[in-house]
Amino acid sequence: MTRLQGMRHSRFWSNRNCRYGTIIVGLILLMAIIGPLFAPYDPTQQNLEQILQPPSLKHICGTDFYGRDLLSRLLHGSRISLGVSLSATFLTMLIGIVLGLLAGYFRGWLDKFLMRIVDILLGFPRLFIILLIVGISRSTLLMTIVVLAGFSWMEIARLVRAETRSILTTNYLMAAQALGLNHFRLIIAYILPNLRGMLLTSTNLLIASMLTIESSLSFLGLGVNEPNASWGTLLSQGRLDPTGAWWVALFAGIAIIITVVGFNLLGDGLNQIQSESRT
Amino acid sequence: MIKRLISRLIEFIVVLFIGVTIIFIIIHLAPGDPSLQFCSPTAPLEQRELLMHRFGLDQPLWKQYTIWLKNAVIQFDFGISFFSGKQVGKMVRQALSPTLLLTGLALLFGILAGVFLGIQAAIRQNKFFDRFVTTIMFAFYSMPSFWLGLILLQIFAVQLNWLPSSQLVSVFHEQFSCGARLWDYCRHLILPVSTLGLIFAASFYRYSRNAMLTALSSEYILAAQARGTPRNHLIYRYALGNSLLPLISLVGTSLPVLFSGALMIEVVFGLPGLGRLMTDAVLTRDYPVIVAAALLSFFAAIIGNLMADIIYLIVDPRLRHS
Numbered sequence: 001m002t003r004l005q006g007m008r009h010s011r012f013w014s015n016r017n018c019r020y021g022t023i024i025v026g027l028i029l030l031m032a033i034i035g036p037l038f039a040p041y042d043p044t045q046q047n048l049e050q051i052l053q054p055p056s057l058k059h060i061c062g063t064d065f066y067g068r069d070l071l072s073r074l075l076h077g078s079r080i081s082l083g084v085s086l087s088a089t090f091l092t093m094l095i096g097i098v099l100g101l102l103a104g105y106f107r108g109w110l111d112k113f114l115m116r117i118v119d120i121l122l123g124f125p126r127l128f129i130i131l132l133i134v135g136i137s138r139s140t141l142l143m144t145i146v147v148l149a150g151f152s153w154m155e156i157a158r159l160v161r162a163e164t165r166s167i168l169t170t171n172y173l174m175a176a177q178a179l180g181l182n183h184f185r186l187i188i189a190y191i192l193p194n195l196r197g198m199l200l201t202s203t204n205l206l207i208a209s210m211l212t213i214e215s216s217l218s219f220l221g222l223g224v225n226e227p228n229a230s231w232g233t234l235l236s237q238g239r240l241d242p243t244g245a246w247w248v249a250l251f252a253g254i255a256i257i258i259t260v261v262g263f264n265l266l267g268d269g270l271n272q273i274q275s276e277s278r279t
Numbered sequence: 280m281i282k283r284l285i286s287r288l289i290e291f292i293v294v295l296f297i298g299v300t301i302i303f304i305i306i307h308l309a310p311g312d313p314s315l316q317f318c319s320p321t322a323p324l325e326q327r328e329l330l331m332h333r334f335g336l337d338q339p340l341w342k343q344y345t346i347w348l349k350n351a352v353i354q355f356d357f358g359i360s361f362f363s364g365k366q367v368g369k370m371v372r373q374a375l376s377p378t379l380l381l382t383g384l385a386l387l388f389g390i391l392a393g394v395f396l397g398i399q400a401a402i403r404q405n406k407f408f409d410r411f412v413t414t415i416m417f418a419f420y421s422m423p424s425f426w427l428g429l430i431l432l433q434i435f436a437v438q439l440n441w442l443p444s445s446q447l448v449s450v451f452h453e454q455f456s457c458g459a460r461l462w463d464y465c466r467h468l469i470l471p472v473s474t475l476g477l478i479f480a481a482s483f484y485r486y487s488r489n490a491m492l493t494a495l496s497s498e499y500i501l502a503a504q505a506r507g508t509p510r511n512h513l514i515y516r517y518a519l520g521n522s523l524l525p526l527i528s529l530v531g532t533s534l535p536v537l538f539s540g541a542l543m544i545e546v547v548f549g550l551p552g553l554g555r556l557m558t559d560a561v562l563t564r565d566y567p568v569i570v571a572a573a574l575l576s577f578f579a580a581i582i583g584n585l586m587a588d589i590i591y592l593i594v595d596p597r598l599r600h601s
Binding site for chain 2: 124131132135136212216220221235238249260261
């Protein structure tokens with residue numbers, strides 16, 4: 001068992017995408033966890049004598065419109081950006097897995113009903129609907145997370161359903177059924193573990209897309225409210241003054257891109273490992 | 280096969296209906312009051328009630344809904360914007376052409392560039408060209424479109440001052456000659472189209488490279504190779520033909536993007552398109568505009584899927600005969 005895990009581990013690490021993805025994601029998470037402790041300034045402290053300072057030794061990423069230190073705001077913003085996208089992803093996965101398992105395992109009318117809902121929701125223009133609900137209800141962070149998840153779980157549910165159905169035809173599952181295990185045991189101990197690889201891949205890709213959507217919302221002024229700021233909010237402040245203060249939008253954008261690249265790499269790599277082991 | 284298309288069509292109409300109904304309910308149940316956009320919260324209550332009456336918001340929800348539905352279905356009348364007082368149908372139609380122009384060009388660019396580079400990279404797998412293009416495309420793929428827009432705007436419009444930074448036409452557009460007008464459009468569209476085009480190209484690149492790699496490693500290619508099929512023939516007829524199929528459905532599902540995908544780009548570049556109309560309407564609670572825009576984007580999604588179905592039928596002989 002340990003030897004098998006060791007092999008798995010090395011295959012994970014020898015995949016270039018996985019390796020770089022893990023390093024980037026690890027660093028980003030570390031930054032979100034302990035970064036704010038090292039923030040050189042108070043992220044909300046305005047200093048009107050030092051507005052719109054370009055990057056320098058004193059302010060590594062420059063200062064914004066109110067003289068707030070951008071590096072500190074970026075470090076603190078990472079918690080909000082990552083917090084929103086991680087929890088939205090978690091909720092999405094939860095809904096998607098539960099409904100996908102229900103549809104795939106029990107079939108029948110429940111399957112038909114759930115898949116019809118999935119079809120309808122997939123026809124929705126996602127960004128616009130999210131924009132609409134978040135914009136019109138002047139929402140809180142929690143609401144944003146719920147809405148993001150509420151319109152993203154369908155693809156996960158579809159994948160889980162398809163995979164569940166194919167697992168149901170395998171011999172080991174039929175053997176388990178013949179043992180007389182109940183539905184719950186079958187799902188938890190026999191089906192879910194086999195979905196693991198696929199779910200890991202989707203989780204990473206989902207986090208990346210959540211981060212992008214969250215930053216779009218914040219960019220439009222519908223996300224996090226002042227004086228708190230996610231990376232998207234910082235980006236949108238860069239738009240206020242496009243004539244000179246390029247650094248305001250630049251660094252927030254780079255932070256977003258690095259994070260999205262990290263999660264995408266990890267997702268792609270996991271996907272490659274999976275398709276390799278299948279063939 | 281026709282039967283399948285018809286059943287799809289019916290399904291789509293149901294989606295459209297449910298979608299619009301949900302939008303309607305969301306909008307009208309959401310907290311907040313559009314009349315507050317026009318008068319201060321301290322204004323006398325009668326004044327606000329008058330406004331609500333004028334907008335028809337004093338009616339119960341089901342009545343507002345049936346009135347809207349009746350007008351929309353029978354007369355194609357989507358009401359009057361709370362904010363500008365114009366016909367909503369007309370506003371949407373006016374906003375439609377800049378959006379379609381922008382997204383159509385960008386999608387075209389994205390497909391051509393993405394698919395071409397994807398094929399070239401796949402046949403040179405793990406060579407320098409492949410690594411290089413894949414890395415760059417991965418960066419574009421991971422980039423928020425609006426950020427790329429801001430950066431291009433900063434470089435080409437602000438620093439270099441080569442291109443205009445916003446709007447679709449110059450202030451003196453009307454006075455230009457025909458050729459100059461066209462040039463004016465081009466200058467204004469270069470930045471937004473290339474921004475969106477690059478983002479599209481990145482996802483088409485990923486997709487077509489993967490599809491091509493899968494096709495190239497399959498057994499019929501090996502068999503054809505063994506028969507001595509020329510390399511070009513092998514790549515462009517055998518592998519490409521088979522990898523184009525999933526690509527078509529990708530194009531089909533990205534057709535809704537024609538209407539709503541440019542939302543962020545339009546906001547960044549200040550283009551008077553549908554995306555900006557939507558965002559402005561959401562921010563000012565302009566209910567009739569929101570509903571009409573939502574209807575249009577649902578419609579777009581549906582048309583996109585339907586077109587993908589039809590193209591599939593045309594391209595894939597297996598489907599036609601079954």
